[in-house]
Amino acid sequence: MKSESTTQHKGAVTHHELKQTLGTWQLWGIAVGLVISGEYFGWSYGWASAGTLGFVITALFIAAMYTTFIFSFTELTTSIPHAGGPFAYARHAFGPTGGYIALAATLVEFVFAPPAIALAIGAYLHVQFPGLEPKHAAMGAYLVFMALNIVGVQIAAAFELCVTLLAIFELLVFMGVVSPGFQWSNFTKGGWAGSDTFSMGSFHGMFAAIPFAIWFFLAIEGVAMAAEEAKNPKRSIPIAYVAGILTLVVLAIGVMVFAGAAGDWTKLSNINDPLPQAMKYIVGENSGWMHMLVWLGLFGLVASFHGIILGYSRQIFALARAGYLPEWLSKVHPRFKTPHRAILAGGVVGIAAIYSDELIQFGGQTLTANIVTMSVFGAIVMYIISMLSLFKLRRSDPDMERPFRAPLFPYFPAFALVAAVISLATMIYFNLLVALVFAAFVALGYGYFLMTRHQREIAPADVLLEE
Template sequence: MERSPPASSASASPHGAVLKPVLSTLQLWGIAVGLVISGEYFGWSYGWATAGTLGFTVTALFIAAMYTTFIFSFTELTTSIPHAGGPFAYSRRAFGPTGGYLAGAATLIEFVFAPPAISLAIGAYLNVQFPSIDPKLAALGAYVVFMTLNIVGVQIAATFELCVTLLAIFELLVFMGVVSPGFSLLNFTKGGWSGSDNFSLAAIPGMFAAIPFAIWFFLAIEGVAMAAEEAKDPRRSIPIAYITGILTLVVLAIGVMLFAGGAGDWTKLANINDPLPQAMKLIVGENSNWLHMLVWLGLFGLVASFHGIILGYSRQIFALAREAYLPAYFAKVHPRFKTPHRAILAGGAVGIAAIYSDELIKIGGQTLTANIVTMSVFGAILMYILSMLSLFKLRRSEAHLVRPFRAPLYPLFPAFALFGALICMATMIYYNPLIFGIFLLFLALGYVYFLMTARSRQDAEQLVTAEH
């Protein structure tokens, strides 16, 4: 039987792999918003297809409340246990190695499956400007470019992330300004309850089915936790980055959805990867310079999330490998750039395979992107559940743990976040049983490896104990 160590740290790694603490508060905010901001550009409009604009608004507000209470609660864990593994480290400390495995595997699925969806959206945006470009080839090119940038150095990567995030926010504000002259609330509300102008009980199933696409508005903001070891002052800077980040994203999500839906016939924007350019077309026409600007600047939002999530998945792979939950091969740090280069390449290989696996992933009558998004969301929701359970457990088992930031209104905030996550999980299982089955298969295969490598983790712990 494995035992859980009292704490996890880079210095206690048997592989001697250490990340450099170089990130500022502003850079962490850029990562927090940048990780998520692609969710303002695409993905959410699939929710309109099932719930309508008004039904989806109700769903999105519920999810926004869940994420806000989650982030205020999650920040307590991140500042108390600053570790590149993030949720893996918290659940391992609270529930032992098996808890660590489940949280680590769930987070890995979330962060490995989100980038291929974003890269496909990058391809779709480029295809608007250059119809001859194959969106999948563009997605592959995005992987090559931004994996390379992440390998070159985290300081360079974080500075780039901050710049493209600021440009992406500016672009969203420009979008709202350009479409505002044609905005009509009547456009937004027409057929807003799953095709009906009036609410009825028949609209409720569509609102539940739209949950994964509301989550996409905020998915991966928790990835800042995986940069904790690289923050200069994580106990001060991470709370600021998280709280200002979630508030920024809530405001942008409401604004983008409202202005896009009010631009014209919103049904033309459902089930597509580029709703913002298409919404702008309804106002300015197909040949406007505003449209060309939107396509080019719109790429910044997608690039910010794509680039940031590569940082996130690589740190998760690195942390799991460093603690012998994955092969130690992936725990190596580049001798010159001090980045987990092997982990970056490994996650990229999985994402590229997903892009070119249409027949495997295009299931349940949904598009490839929608199914990848759903798979990523399953990982996220399981991780949210485990993180909130870890918070409650550690409050009892480690009451004297130093907590630089404490969840406000405890236990109400973490309880609401846990309740929301459980509702989301139950709903997603009901509407996506086949994808959930594949998700469970991934967890089961990983668990077999986890059991097979139990001895190596015990040996690694004994080595660390002997050294200290």
């Protein structure tokens, strides 16, 4: 008689199954919602390194990387619609070790992004309630949205779509309200790393700003982790991805330009709430528009925070189901059919990061900047292994069903791969301490990986990867 952990019949693994309830609009909401907080904060730290004009060039380069990456990544997502996302693709292409590299990178990305967003939520609330400690508010956000994710993916996805639409509306309102004070001279003053003229030093600043340009788009690939809960992933995911990346590119450029042209952009380059502070230049501190921005701005932060909790929990769930993490993390709630243990596990790590100033605030960077950079390291490594997986599977498994094929292959994935490698190299150069911490996480995880081979051998058969 087989135990629960070794039951391999497709319909028998009831404690390891997710409900298929998500449609195209909900997936688009997740795609945009995962990322849209990047339009509200984080990116402006790039101004401190590159200046406004230098950062525009960096952001356009990264936007091109993400656009080509998403068109290429969609081929993997629709060919292997698996909650593990990049882990599943790399394991299919390169075996267990490849799967480990992808899972370690993706976990760092998706577990460290939420605490950065939670701190921004705390900063926005602190504007309205000066007596409220931002870290305590950040922890409260974790508790509320972990609970919402546990209640059910249908409710969570509907909420995500609503707050994403409100967040987009709010960004358009922001651009409209500051437009009367738009002055291009404000944006261009000191626009080349603090100088009015371009120099070789401008290149230094543009490369240093790469992590914060990536923050504009970080985590859009998380839709892949909802693939097992999509009604028709082979049709709906390509639509959601393509529409999502186009939406985000337009919003990112608009927000960056309008915020920088509103006043002295140097005062916005090292804070967690650049949009409310930019609006102050135009409408003053006590304007009703100002208060509206703070409250509606929370929708953008909440959309990403909530969406990434959904993403990291599915990643942890899939890894535990495959034996890469402790098996008890793969249990789904008997009533809500959501990976409740995985949701709580990621939350514990995130809350610990919020209160770890002494450990994470180093190298002259703020706590938020270091958490953002750590998350971006994970993302870039995952992008590299994903594009390598795409090339490998095209050769090793040419007959695989591919409902969506990467356009302009091999040029799109090759550009995305080269851009990601350049980004990783420059990030290591400019953020060596964070890179070493990231490497330590990966090394410790690899030790666990080597010691738990038996755990993976007795894990339930993964039908999607065995077919």
